[in-house]
Amino acid sequence: MSAIYLFFLSLPFAPMLEPHLPALQVVVPLLAAPVCVLLRDAKLSWLWALIVTWISFAIALVLLGKTLSTGLIIYEMGNWPAPWGIEYRIDAANAVVLVIVTAIAAVTLPYAKASVEREVPRPRIYLFYLMYMLCMTGLLGITTTADAFNLFVFLEISSLSSYVLISLGQSRRALTASYRYLIMGTLGATFYIIGVGMMYMMTGSLNMADLATLLPAVDHTRTVLAAFAFVVVGLGLKVAMFPLHTWLPNAYAFAPSAVTVFLASTATKVAIYALLRLVFTVFGGTALFDTTGINLMLIILGIVGMFAGAFVAIFQNDVKRMLAFSSVSQVGYMVLGMGMATAAGVAGSIVHLFNHAVMKGVAFMAVGAMFYVIGSVKLNDLAGIGKRMPVTTAVFLVSGLSLIGTPLTVGFISKWQLVVAALDAGWWYIAAGILLSSLLAIAYVWRVVEVAYLKAPPEGSTGRTEAPLSMLVPMIVLAAATVWYGIDGNTTLDIATHAANALMQSVAGGRP
């Protein structure tokens, strides 16, 4: 990672750009998005979005390299010093999330071209890419900002654009799914801003670092207690933490395939990051952290979510919906790791952010490719798909194995880390829960495998028909990453440990 940073520094334009990278990370896609309206052409706006997302990806990699070699990066917007101005702060934790978001965005775009042309009416395609970039802007903004109110603004940017993206789905039910998400998402954002308002009332500050120093003095008040509750529930809605997950399955199932890939791999991850940041960095030093029993609550909700999501997934007939419920289950693991509130647990949570983004991206890409060729992703219609689309099905199998947590895939690394963290803290029953819920994952993945490989293709299906290469290559790249980072887990675990330490810094006295 630091090699990338050093390479960047050797470039001729580096000295001028280098100090401004935190701002450019957000500004580049933000200003690039409206340009799509001027382009108005489907192909041109795709190309434009492709260039922009890859530039963003490069910026994120350089930023990650920089934080790993030089530590915290602080950027003051408009040169107004914090806490009066808005500052962007990048440490290992958000640099990781920046890389996840931009990497998935960059890999999804080549995939999106064919898929979007099939699923979105042509005159609206430029709007699709506009919203795609805006959504990315919002997610990147949530990740970089160190200002609690600014986070809300970016939360709204990403949410509003994702409502539009979801509603572009072919089925009319995409509209109701999007509307439902709009209601739930707005509730979440409103709760969050109410919480921020209460914190502002008690401290007069919106800067996260400043809040972290001011809150402990007033943490006995009911206002701050209510603020904590509002913030956790509000962000919990965006995270799709059980039982606030009800918007997620339909939103993912009816959105255009490319949108599902992007949102499933990034949106909930960024929300988890925001929750981590608020709970650990802002409230970490307060007594609330102990008195409210937030840890136990997160652990319980995490475990229930893990089981409930996986259990419901088993009974789904639509593979996209099945994977959506599997996301609810996987979010449970991240919430669980967070609830452990140990450096190892949070590291497990963060490494699972990355690992789940990769494997769920692969899974949804494979399903999107099946939808592209067959026009349906109902289990009944997928009979014999293993013979008709061997590459796509193999790729799906890789991600399925990873969802289960088979060794040599990324899913194993994060579950291993979580199990180790649970055993370290002496919670053997949590470790058992993680293993048991993996068994449920076997059940839902097996249902697809059974239909795909053991059933004969329907009469009259025409031999092999793979999706176009532009869809296959991104899929294979991500599947390769699933295996690569499954074999070499140290790289990601090291970075995740850095990130967890950065987050746990302000938690009083370091937890056991």
Place this chain on the structure above:
Amino acid sequence: MMHRKVVLRVVSKFLIPPILVFALYVQFHGDFGPGGGFQAGVIFGAAFILYAILFGVETVKKVLPPWVTRLLLVVGVLTYGLCGVAGLLLGGNYLDYNVLAHDPLHGQHYGILIVEAGVGITVAAAMITIFNVFAGQTGED
């Protein structure tokens, strides 16, 4: 639409120019008194919406075709954003207005004026677009 409501038509024709001027006042007086780009944009848009209510959406589209409002939507956002980038290119941070002129005070003045102009343009265009789309019930495509 409303062909026989002579009073409404005449009064609105009297009102629309002052509304537009008032919008510009709110816009450019924003850094000394209450006001600013958002409010000005809404007032500016309201003038066109009033015109559309009385004379029909089709008429207002002749004055301000959809491609113009769409262009203005983009121009406003880009004005704001590029003003920030200008600060960055002149050696400050993003959205640092101090460097826009020799004197930081003037720089701040220019900066906020340009940024608010961007906000005003986009808000006015957005208001008109939203109204036209809902009232006309035809997409912008």
